[in-house]
Amino acid sequence: MSQPIKIISTDFDGTIFAEFENPPIAKTFVALISRLQAQGVRWVINTGRDMSGLMEALARSQISIQPNALVLVEREIYFHQDSRYVGHAEWNRDCTVAHEELFARIRVDLPRLTQWVEARYEATVYEDPYSPFCLIARRLRDAEAIHEYLDDYCRTVPGLHVVRNDVYARLAHSGYDKGKGLAEIARRWNVSREHILAAGDHLNDLPMLRQEYAQHLVTNANAIPAVRDIVRRQNGFVSALACGHGVANGLEFYLKKLSLQAKI
Numbered sequence: 001m002s003q004p005i006k007i008i009s010t011d012f013d014g015t016i017f018a019e020f021e022n023p024p025i026a027k028t029f030v031a032l033i034s035r036l037q038a039q040g041v042r043w044v045i046n047t048g049r050d051m052s053g054l055m056e057a058l059a060r061s062q063i064s065i066q067p068n069a070l071v072l073v074e075r076e077i078y079f080h081q082d083s084r085y086v087g088h089a090e091w092n093r094d095c096t097v098a099h100e101e102l103f104a105r106i107r108v109d110l111p112r113l114t115q116w117v118e119a120r121y122e123a124t125v126y127e128d129p130y131s132p133f134c135l136i137a138r139r140l141r142d143a144e145a146i147h148e149y150l151d152d153y154c155r156t157v158p159g160l161h162v163v164r165n166d167v168y169a170r171l172a173h174s175g176y177d178k179g180k181g182l183a184e185i186a187r188r189w190n191v192s193r194e195h196i197l198a199a200g201d202h203l204n205d206l207p208m209l210r211q212e213y214a215q216h217l218v219t220n221a222n223a224i225p226a227v228r229d230i231v232r233r234q235n236g237f238v239s240a241l242a243c244g245h246g247v248a249n250g251l252e253f254y255l256k257k258l259s260l261q262a263k264i
């Protein structure tokens with residue numbers, strides 16, 4: 001019997017990767033993904049990290065498995081081919097162009113936004129290759145207040161949104177997020193949402209923790225309340241276990257439930 005789940009899309013930090021644990025990616029999760037990949041199930045890491053940040057953390061984790069595809073910086077898509085990751089050329093090009101056009105439109109406003117933040121909060125505002133406006137706040141409540149201010153600004157610029165994860169935030173194009181990246185990968189692999197499972201723990205995961213993209217939703221004990229709420233409201237699985245242990249727990253729950261349903 002073929003697996004009822006064909007794509008597993010997991011966030012990385014806090015969902016499967018626990019930086020200060022040893023090992024940082026739970027053995028139960030690695031063993032389960034290894035077994036499922038052998039049966040043709042495909043694993044996607046859907047993360048805010050860029051390629052070098054993710055590859056470095058994966059290497060440090062010393063795991064025996066590799067994801068079949070990546071969504072990086074919550075927007076760019078890469079497929080594993082011949083032992084390397086090859087960009088989805090058309091998608092990534094459109095994504096880059098959309099961001100360049102958007103950032104050219106807002107550049108004039110950025111000094112004003114930066115001054116507003118720096119006058120009120122202990123936060124570092126900086127530019128990186130993915131956004132001309134990124135920030136790291138010292139405290140979570142500062143990040144929340146800045147997020148509200150930036151949301152107000154975004155309402156004045158069509159196509160602009162804030163991507164935030166804990167105390168980190170950046171401005172980006174709202175046409176790209178983890179959910180849309182997952183949908184494009186599923187389209188390329190010709191897999192419908194009934195066969196997709198998504199797991200995440202923080203704000204930047206909310207766009208993919210939706211049943212229009214993934215029928216089966218999983219979160220873990222360390223997820224923020226907003227994520228646990230949205231997963232619960234869609235009858236998803238909220239594990240009492242943390243990080244990769246929780247995701248493995250959720251995967252096992254769905255594999256059992258779906259195989260039982262198939263027998264009825």
Ligand SMILES: [Mg+2]
Nearest residue numbers: 011013014202
């Ligand atoms: Mg996370």
